[in-house]
Amino acid sequence: MFPKRDARIDAIADxxxxxxxxxKQLAKIASLSTQVTLPEGSVLCRRGERGREAFVLIEGSVAVCVEDQALAVLRPGAVFGEMSLLDGKPRVATVTATTQVSVLVLSPLELASLLEAVPAVRSRIFSTLGARKKDLTAAA
Structure with missing residues (x-):
């Protein structure tokens, strides 16, 4: 008998x-998140607003902007929106889909559970967060 394949696990494995x-760890991530597909032009995070979710980009690309200045284009594998959930402060940038995107969405409780359940992801997210804060400070 072959193990059951889960399309969401396959989508995030790479x-x-x-x-x-x-x-098992990938299954935990899949179980804690909701996969959503959004059209080009969708605003996933808006600067100044309170964060209600974090995202992991599975397919497509998003632009990260502060005011009218483009800071980055994120590709599959990028995590965004987590900073506001972790520090409790308003979003520092607006993130807009530049193509149709597929994302994993994590609520604050789901993100906290993920960081606790899969320590390898916690260290990767905190490393990304540190680099991003450094980049934002340099851009200011």
Missing amino acids: LEIFEGLDR
Whole structure:
């Protein structure tokens, strides 16, 4: 008998942020998140608003902007929106889909559960967060 394949696990298995995780860890991530597909032009995060979710980009690309200045284009595997959930402050940038996107969405409780359940992801997210804060400070 073959193990059951889960399309959501397969979709995230090759993302850099989840690289090297086993099927059990990937299944935990899939169970804690909701996969959503959004059209081009959708605003996923708006600068100044309170964060209600974090995202992991599975397919497509998003632009990160502060005011009218483009800071980055994120590709599959990128995590965004987590900073506001972790520090409780308003969003520092607006993130808009530049193509149709597929994302994993994590509520504050789901993100906290993920960081606790899969320590490898916690260290990768905090590393990304540190680099991003440094980039935002330099851009200001």
